[in-house]
Amino acid sequence: MPTRELPEKSEIVIIGGGIVGVTLAHELARRGEEVTVVEKRFIGSGSTFRCGTGIRQQFNDEANVRVMKRSVELWKKYSEEYGFPFEQTGYLFLLYDEDEIEAFKENIKLQNRLGVPTRLITPEEAKDVVPLLDISEVIAASWNPTDGKADPFHSTTAFALNAEKFGARLVEYTEVKNFIIENGEIKGLKTNRGIIKTSIVVNATNAWAKLINAMAGVPIKIPIEPYKHQAVITQPIRPGTIKPMIISFKYGHAYLTQTSHGGIIGGVGYEEGPTYDLTPSYAFLREVSYYFTKIIPALRELLILRTWAGYYAKTPDNNPVIGRLEEISDYYIAAGFSGHGFMMAPAVAEMVANLITKGKTGLPVEWYDPYRFERGELRSTALQMG
Amino acid sequence: MRPLDLTEKDPSRKVTIYFEGRPLEVYEGEKLAVALLANGIYWLTTSTEGRKKGAFTFGPVPMVVNGVKNIDARKTAVRNGMRVERQRYGEFQEAVEVDEGKPVERLVVDVAIIGSGPAGIGATLEVQENLTVALIEEKSWLGGDMWLKGLPQEGFEGKEPKQVIEELTSKFNDNVRVFLKTTALGVFDEGEYFLVPAVHGERLIEVMTKRVVLATGAVDNILLFENNDMPGVFRRDFALEVMNVWGVAPGRKVAVVGSRPEDVTAELERWGIEYVVVPNPKRVEGEEKVERLIDMNGNVYEIDAVIISDGRRPDINSITQAGGKLRFKRGYYMPVLDEMHRIREGIYVAGSAVSIKPHYANYIEGRLVGAYILREFGYEAQPCVYEERLRNYEPEVMSVHGIPFDVFHLKDVQICGCDVSLEKVDDVVRWGITDLQVIKRLTHLAMGFCQGRYCLFNGAVVVAQRAGIDMSKIDLPAARPPLKNVKMKVMATRG
Numbered sequence: 046m047p048t049r050e051l052p053e054k055s056e057i058v059i060i061g062g063g064i065v066g067v068t069l070a071h072e073l074a075r076r077g078e079e080v081t082v083v084e085k086r087f088i089g090s091g092s093t094f095r096c097g098t099g100i101r102q103q104f105n106d107e108a109n110v111r112v113m114k115r116s117v118e119l120w121k122k123y124s125e126e127y128g129f130p131f132e133q134t135g136y137l138f139l140l141y142d143e144d145e146i147e148a149f150k151e152n153i154k155l156q157n158r159l160g161v162p163t164r165l166i167t168p169e170e171a172k173d174v175v176p177l178l179d180i181s182e183v184i185a186a187s188w189n190p191t192d193g194k195a196d197p198f199h200s201t202t203a204f205a206l207n208a209e210k211f212g213a214r215l216v217e218y219t220e221v222k223n224f225i226i227e228n229g230e231i232k233g234l235k236t237n238r239g240i241i242k243t244s245i246v247v248n249a250t251n252a253w254a255k256l257i258n259a260m261a262g263v264p265i266k267i268p269i270e271p272y273k274h275q276a277v278i279t280q281p282i283r284p285g286t287i288k289p290m291i292i293s294f295k296y297g298h299a300y301l302t303q304t305s306h307g308g309i310i311g312g313v314g315y316e317e318g319p320t321y322d323l324t325p326s327y328a329f330l331r332e333v334s335y336y337f338t339k340i341i342p343a344l345r346e347l348l349i350l351r352t353w354a355g356y357y358a359k360t361p362d363n364n365p366v367i368g369r370l371e372e373i374s375d376y377y378i379a380a381g382f383s384g385h386g387f388m389m390a391p392a393v394a395e396m397v398a399n400l401i402t403k404g405k406t407g408l409p410v411e412w413y414d415p416y417r418f419e420r421g422e423l424r425s426t427a428l429q430m431g
Numbered sequence: 432m433r434p435l436d437l438t439e440k441d442p443s444r445k446v447t448i449y450f451e452g453r454p455l456e457v458y459e460g461e462k463l464a465v466a467l468l469a470n471g472i473y474w475l476t477t478s479t480e481g482r483k484k485g486a487f488t489f490g491p492v493p494m495v496v497n498g499v500k501n502i503d504a505r506k507t508a509v510r511n512g513m514r515v516e517r518q519r520y521g522e523f524q525e526a527v528e529v530d531e532g533k534p535v536e537r538l539v540v541d542v543a544i545i546g547s548g549p550a551g552i553g554a555t556l557e558v559q560e561n562l563t564v565a566l567i568e569e570k571s572w573l574g575g576d577m578w579l580k581g582l583p584q585e586g587f588e589g590k591e592p593k594q595v596i597e598e599l600t601s602k603f604n605d606n607v608r609v610f611l612k613t614t615a616l617g618v619f620d621e622g623e624y625f626l627v628p629a630v631h632g633e634r635l636i637e638v639m640t641k642r643v644v645l646a647t648g649a650v651d652n653i654l655l656f657e658n659n660d661m662p663g664v665f666r667r668d669f670a671l672e673v674m675n676v677w678g679v680a681p682g683r684k685v686a687v688v689g690s691r692p693e694d695v696t697a698e699l700e701r702w703g704i705e706y707v708v709v710p711n712p713k714r715v716e717g718e719e720k721v722e723r724l725i726d727m728n729g730n731v732y733e734i735d736a737v738i739i740s741d742g743r744r745p746d747i748n749s750i751t752q753a754g755g756k757l758r759f760k761r762g763y764y765m766p767v768l769d770e771m772h773r774i775r776e777g778i779y780v781a782g783s784a785v786s787i788k789p790h791y792a793n794y795i796e797g798r799l800v801g802a803y804i805l806r807e808f809g810y811e812a813q814p815c816v817y818e819e820r821l822r823n824y825e826p827e828v829m830s831v832h833g834i835p836f837d838v839f840h841l842k843d844v845q846i847c848g849c850d851v852s853l854e855k856v857d858d859v860v861r862w863g864i865t866d867l868q869v870i871k872r873l874t875h876l877a878m879g880f881c882q883g884r885y886c887l888f889n890g891a892v893v894v895a896q897r898a899g900i901d902m903s904k905i906d907l908p909a910a911r912p913p914l915k916n917v918k919m920k921v922m923a924t925r926g
Contacts, residue, residue, distance in 0.1 A: 087866055094872060177525060198872045279919065280491070280880065281479070282523045306875060307479070307521055324754075325912050327619045327626055334922035338529075345920035346501060346524045350880065351911045 049216050054242035055081035057401065058234055059249050060221050060257055062086075063093040064201050064387050065379055066249035067215070068394035071204045074211035076402060081243075082213065083236060085220035089201040092251060093387060095355025097276055097300060097312060097431065099290040100388040101136040101192040102161040105152045105428050108412030109364070110159045112392045115408060117191060119391035124195065127203040130305055135289035136192035137174060139340070140185045145294065149187045152428075156189070163189040175287055177343045182295075194290060196305055197387055224261045230374050231261075245375040245401060252321075252356035254366075254380035264372050265419045269381035271356040272318035274431055275329040277337075279347040281307030287341070292430055297336035300430040309344060311337065312431040316357070323354040357384040360418075363427040367393060367413035369400055377401065378415055384429050433469040437702050438678030446511035461677065463504045463515065464492060469679045473662035473720035473736075475504055479520045480850045483719060485662030487669035487681070488739070489653055489885040490848025493518055500524045520849075532924035533634045538608070540565045542804060543627045543640035545615045545749065548575020549790045550782025550797035551646035552599050555607055557801025561810045564607045565638045567629050569614045569915070572676070573600045575648055576743075576783070577790045579671035581701050586791020599794075610636065617912035618643050618753040618778060625777060630921050642777055642804050645753065646797060649743035649783035653885050654689045655834055655853060657714035657843035659739070663721030667695055667740040680704050682736030686724045688712040689741030690830060707732055713838065727838060742829050745784050748882055748910035753778050759903040761786070762829030764888070771803045771814075772796070779803065786826035795820050834896055846893070847886035849879030856893050865898045867891065868908055877908065880916055 057073060059066045062084025073080040084090070100120055102113040117133075124131035140146050149165065156163045166188045168180035174188065205215055218238075225233040225240070233242040248257045252271040287303040301311030313336050315329045330352055338345045360366060363383040370376045379397050382389060392408060399406035412424060432439065433456055444459040450472060457466035464486030467475060473485045476492050486492045486504055495516040496502040501523045504515075541562035544551045552573065555566050572578045574596035587595045603609065613631040627638040651666045653659065665673075665681045667689075673679045675698065684705045687695055692708045699706045711727040715737055724732045744763040751757065755774030756767040766780050773779050779800040782793035799817035806812045834853070841854035855874045867890055870876055876890050877883030883890075891905045 087869055090868065094868075280523075280916070281521055283521045327617070327628055327912065330616075330628075330912060330922050334919045335925060338919055338923040342529050343523070343525050343527050345527050345529065345918065345923065347919055348880070348916035349913055349919055349922065350916060351878070351882065352913070353911050 049214055051216050051219055051238045051241055052081055052214055055079055057245040058241060058243040059247045061250035062088040062215060063091050064390040065393060067201055067204045068390040069397050070213040071208035072394040072398040074208050074213035080213045082215045083219045083221055084217050087217050088205050088215060092355045093197050093201055095353060096197050096387045097310060098194040100194060103136055103163055103189055106425050108409040109427055110156055110161055112408055114161055116389055116392035127207055129199040129203040131193055131195040133191050133193040135190040137171060137289045138187040138292045139183050141182055141295045146185050163187055174289060177341045179342050194302055247377040249379050251358040251380045251382055261373055261376055267366055267415055268418055269358050269360055270319035271321055272316050272359050273320050273322060273354050274312060274316060274357045275325055275352055275354045276312040277333045277352045278308040278310045278350050280350055293340050296339045297332055299336040299340060301337055314431060325352040325354050359383045362423040363429045364424050365413050366415045367410055368415045370415060384431060434471040435469050435680045437680050448509050448513040448515060450515045457509045461509050463507045463509055465673055465677045465679055466509045468673060476517055477519045478850050483662055487665040488660060489881060490660060491880045535924055535926055536636045539639045542642045543638045544644040544646055546646035546648055547573040548646060548648050548782055549577050549794035553794040553797025554644045554781055554801040556602060557798045558804055559604050559606045561805060566607060567610045567613050567615045571612050579668060579675055581675045581698050585789040614915045616917055617914045630917050633921055635921050635924055644800055645749050645780045645784055646782045647746050647749040647784045649787060650746045650884050651743050652741040654739045654741045655844050656712040657840055660845040660848060661715060661721060663736045665736055665738045670695055670738040671698060674702055684734050685736040685738055686732050686734045687738045687740055689739050691740045691742045695738050695740045743787055744888060746884060748884055748914055750774060751909035752912060752914055757907060761826055762831050764907060772800045788824045788826050792821060792824035831892060846889050847876050847879060851876050856890060860893055860897045865894050865900055871908060882910055
């Protein structure tokens with residue numbers, strides 16, 4: 046995708062070319078809307094490419110389970126249509142005590158009611174799924190075979206190329222500098238490459254959302270802060286060795302799986318911030334090694350090739366901020382995904398596209414209401430990994 | 432003597448190992464890859480895509496040793512009765528022993544010096560009277576690249592390189608703690624001090640230090656030609672190592688390719704190894720190893736090894752991991768330094784990590800940063816004396832080769848040791864993608880075991896040549912920790 050010229054005007058402008066901005070552009074363009082994405086670096090250059098690949102429906106509240114059920118349908122549909130890999134290899138939560146089991150039984154009940162086929166399985170069944178697992182301390186596991194993983198690069202690129210096919214314009218190396226607003230109405234955006242006239246803007250910049258909100262003069266409190274989270278990758282091993290995403294809250298809120306290239310990828314709950322710093326730390330290297338080798342001892346003999354850092358754009362309740370702001374017409378926000386934005390993107394794209402084109406959506410977007418912080422109505426905390 | 436022995440080895444160390452069931456004569460203490468080479472065995476492992484691989488150019492060398500998979504043949508010493516087999520990349524050991532791990536060793540020093548080439552030695556000697564030093568060296572010898580040479584070096588005339596190194600390092604005093612076979616994993620800013628974690632065997636060492644000297648040296652260029660990754664292709668440094676450290680020939684008749692053949696031909700002559708210089712290699716071929724080389728003019732050379740001697744460029748990974756910036760000058764990427772040879776406060780760079788010049792100049796540069804550090808600690812020092820002497824050595828200019836894309840069968844030319852062909856990279860660049868960050872993710876260039884040390888530069892050359900972008904405008908991705916591969920169990924140690 047060579048850098049396109051900045052168009053003079055566009056009906057809708059999405060700020061941010063990560064997975065959320067790109068899937069939204071794809072959804073809008075597919076419906077025949079005129080849409081432009083402006084990305085300050087290259088498509089997918091932010092947290093999208095630093096992300097851990099996981100896609101799950103195992104959440105602990107109705108809204109997130111419903112949204113993720115829809116999202117997985119869309120992941121399946123588009124991976125088949127566009128030929129990028131999305132594998133339904135499942136998510137396996139390892140449980141180590143009765144309290145954990147009780148909490149997960151509640152989650153599973155909710156998930157089952159909403160059509161997500163999660164089951165509580167025995168340690169032996171978990172070991173059938175991942176033979177390298179150490180189950181000596183595991184007493185049960187929460188298993189949903191319809192969860193999965195996708196390659197962030199390949200999927201973002203596929204959505205971007207197809208968005209362009211439907212007429213969306215993706216403009217890279219273009220940084221938004223300010224808004225042009227008259228009487229509370231958006232007239233355009235100032236960028237480092239000139240002005241683009243528009244009346245509808247979506248802030249899909251996640252970790253940078255507060256900067257865009259400030260440019261737009263958003264008058265309400267939307268607390269989204271960047272936190273440094275890190276990830277590791279090992280030397281590649283035989284593909285198919287670790288199929289699902291494995292989660293262990295006991296061992297450092299660890300998540301790990303195998304990439305299509307063969308490396309073991311993952312992270313732990315080690316968090317620093319709020320910060321825009323992305324320097325990988327030594328402490329993480331120690332933590333992740335300790336926890337991973339507890340979960341799968343065979344990892345002890347594998348070489349660590351690299352660690353890196355990315356942002357979780359976090360809100361106080363770990364739920365994103367998705368919706369339309371009343372004070373500035375027409376300003377939308379889809380940001381603050383708190384570590385699980387990649388998996389949500391296709392469904393969020395559908396929700397926001399519906400909001401823009403129809404003013405409403407069938408999915409429970411009100412759970413992600415931008416005004417909830419102002420009103421003091423925080424949601425129950427969304428289940429977060431890493 | 433074994434087929435490729437250059438010297439008589441100590442008979443008391445003679446033992447037997449078994450390669451694919453076949454008994455072989457080896458000598459205790461030899462590296463597995465060298466012991467196999469001495470017996471004429473080049474092909475040691477097979478890549479994911481089925482490419483045969485040796486140990487002396489880029490790419491990892493996992494082998495099965497005594498039934499245990501994924502053992503590094505470059506780092507493992509032979510033992511009597513050892514059973515060795517080939518494997519494929521990706522095969523790993525499923526059943527492992529779990530122990531508590533060795534306790535972490537911690538020490539506090541004034542200066543941590545990473546790399547013991549002439550620059551690291553110079554810095555150590557300069558500061559040792561007044562400051563405590565941890566000198567960290569990955570190899571099993573001190574002296575860096577100079578230890579690989581057999582012939583006297585400029586500035587140290589009249590003496591063999593090994594003798595020079597031995598004389599210099601024999602002066603180390605009690606303030607100096609030398610860590611051989613110890614790999615530094617990076618430099619981490621902990622505010623009050625820098626943390627330099629390092630690995631010796633399975634032991635983790637945490638060096639807490641006030642100042643750091645990156646004397647991390649340069650890496651050899653990988654020349655691009657068809658099948659440049661096959662067994663029997665030697666990087667200059669590996670060729671010199673097998674001859675001058677281990678007394679084993681790379682082959683009986685070798686071809687020398689690259690723009691700096693003189694860096695190895697004199698050494699080949701010293702050992703009486705027959706060679707031919709081929710300035711324009713196109714392709715090497717052979718069943719299990721190199722048997723012939725074909726040049727751009729269609730000339731065919733029957734040889735049994737190829738040595739790439741194409742000059743060196745600073746190893747930029749340690750620079751960027753520690754927070755340094757780069758600039759492109761004289762044909763290579765080098766650290767941006769302040770007037771005191773620092774990439775940032777507290778972190779100094781010396782030697783061929785700064786620029787390419789003779790060993791003696793690197794030694795002087797080591798003394799120079801040592802003098803700056805002494806001065807920072809309030810001691811008398813004369814950095815200007817070293818500065819003046821260093822001025823006599825204008826850093827070398829490396830030519831950047833044009834890649835003959837039209838002539839090569841691009842699929843056979845390997846740009847990275849982990850199954851990344853020139854074709855893969857070229858395809859992506861031709862789609863219009865010129866950001867190396869994206870190229871990395873699309874092709875896995877610089878995402879393998881060497882973390883880009885041997886491939887990122889050539890990746891930048893492809894971008895420059897195909898997209899017409901000036902090398903100085905290309906943004907190289909920064910290295911991420913760990914600087915060198917480390918087994919997870921070493922880092923998993925608690926305490």
